[in-house]
Amino acid sequence: MRRLIQRAASAVLVTAALAASPIAPGIAQAQEQYMAVPSSRVGPYSAMGTGYYGGIIDYMTYVNKTGGVNGVQLTWAECETEYNAARTVECYQRLLSGPNGQKMVVFDTLGTPGAYAVINRMAEDEVVLAQFGYGRTDAADGRVWPWVFNAAGHYWSQIAVKMNFMAQVEGGVENMRGKKIVHLHIDSAYGREPLPAMRQIAEDWGVTLVEISIPPPGLEQKSQWLQIRRERPDWVTFWGAGSGMNATGMTEAARVGFPRDRMMYVTFGGAEEDMVPAGDAAVGTYVVANVVPGKDFPLVQQIEEVVYGAGEGNLANPERVGTVYWNRGVAAAVMWIEALKNAQAIHGKAGQPVTGPEFRDGYEALDMTAEKLAELGMSGMIAPFKLSCEKHDGSGRFKIMQWNGEAFDIISDDFVAAPDESFIRGLVEASAEKFAADNGLSVRDCP
């Protein structure tokens, strides 16, 4: 009961604070860099939003408490999007200028619908759209999309990695001929995003691909799973959104007796918050990770000590430190800060805030080598990668995890790559070039 009263009291305080201002300002100091946080803390995607944006804010707090970015303190403002594209646009407009008058330099919607809603404003407003493992796939072509990045890998790489893993389990690509895969997805652009790459690989390998969609919110999937039972596929790739749909996918699979160790979940369906509600039905389900969860990384331990030790953690439940979404949020924020450092170095502004175009240059200069990752205390948390003028996506490599009923077991020793990375890159460039041609956009010359 005491806990209940404490929660109710903190709820009242939060409500009062939010009522006072729709945008809650963070720290304000002399040399400061303003960052925008369009979070989604309520609604059906709240488990994802609280973890991811909690990780971002915790890392920024950690940076501030350990000296800032070459002395520059970070300030931030938060706006609630409820993972809704229209609200994301509203938040974008609100957050564009911060309480200290600075303009935002980076925007991270944590969702494909929100990213699509604002993507065409980036060049005009000179703001970086830092998609982190989601969003418009062909924006990985920096020649067409100079202001958009995807440092955690996109859905075409992800599906290629999954099919590569299936081939490994089946004993090689040659054994995939004649196999059947069902792509079970939410009936939205996000659910269909991996299909161009998936269809092509399936055709090349002689795999039968069956596409079945689920209307949101997806709490009832009986007809889809009966179809799957009739199709008798060898594998199911699940592309759901929201833990309700994701958990139901596994419980329905159990109801029709489909083995969970033949199911591969998308990165936005494969978190503890998706697995736990499904109980025993989730055991055995495969998930790919662009950022590996866990507390074994020195960076995670330092944040726990410095931020949570001081009672300044953003998560209401500190036990969520080290979970899938929190670690992903931390990694996303690491990219922001490394981009800031790069921008300061490139433009000779050490110890000073940077502008949007300068930040863009810094993001494009990200070179996350194995040594750099070790220095940051996140060795093995993400695969090394390097961005460039034309290449705006990360490594495109993922680790394979399997849910054991309580936590994820990492079952691939190293990050798994797509079977033919140049093929995926070719698809990205072809799609971006077509978009540029269809919309009369100029294609940037890269050295």
Next chain:
Amino acid sequence: MNPEILFFFEVLLGGLLAGVMYSLVALGFVLIYKASSVFNFAQGAMVFFAVLSFVGFMELGLPFFLALLVTVGLMVLVGMATERFVLRPLVNQHEDTLLMATIGLAFVLEGLAQLVWGVEVRRLDLGIPDVPIMWIADATGIFVSALDLVAGLVAAVMVAVLAIVFSRTKVGLGLRAVADGHGAAMSIGIPLSQVWVFVWATAGIVALVAGMLWGARAGVQFALVGLALKALPVLIIGGFTSVPGVIVAGLIVGASEKLAEVYIGPYFGGGIEGWAPYMLAVLFLMFRPEGLFGERIIRRV
């Protein structure tokens, strides 16, 4: 049996079982509509609020049945508070005003639940297996789980009890009188406040049961609010005022949406079960606007 025929029956049965779950959610709407002629927009929020509170009480250390009892008490309190602070000030107001008030109530309940209990997704283990019962599968080739059967049984019992309450008791008579007109009911001595508290508390308990069954399968989380959308076509087809109508309409909606998804869906790119029940509801509105079991209202102009 021919595999295709067996598959048809399996889809049909799956739809009927899903329909029972929809009926449970729709039942809460009917209760409130019968007593106040208001479509309660907050019913989905009540499902979420009730089951999240139930799981929250268990997390505080309460055993299952005590948590259930405390949550039932909480839903009675919610009913009393709704009557005192939302409905009583709006007595004799237009039905649209009451409708707007329930929209506001939905926001309050959704926000309150998340603020008090947090936004984390919870698991709810009712101890009822949700895997195929093997002897049924072996004998018929059709997969049915124990949770499916329990949900059907619970829905049937609740519908039977509520149908008796409405048709055979003084409380039921009072509810019907209140629905016909607040002022008229009060003038003949029917305690409007008590009737409203009773009906909102009962709807809250129905919401708790529905939330527990849905939460056991999908997790206890905000998405449960969206269940209200599944109940709407059930209400249109069954009639807003009929308790037995809800169960029949639930079965029709469940079966038709599953059959439509499997047999017609592929021609539309799939994912049609989200809107197929609404198409069916539109057909009913065209030919039988009061629904299968609803009261035909004739107004003198």
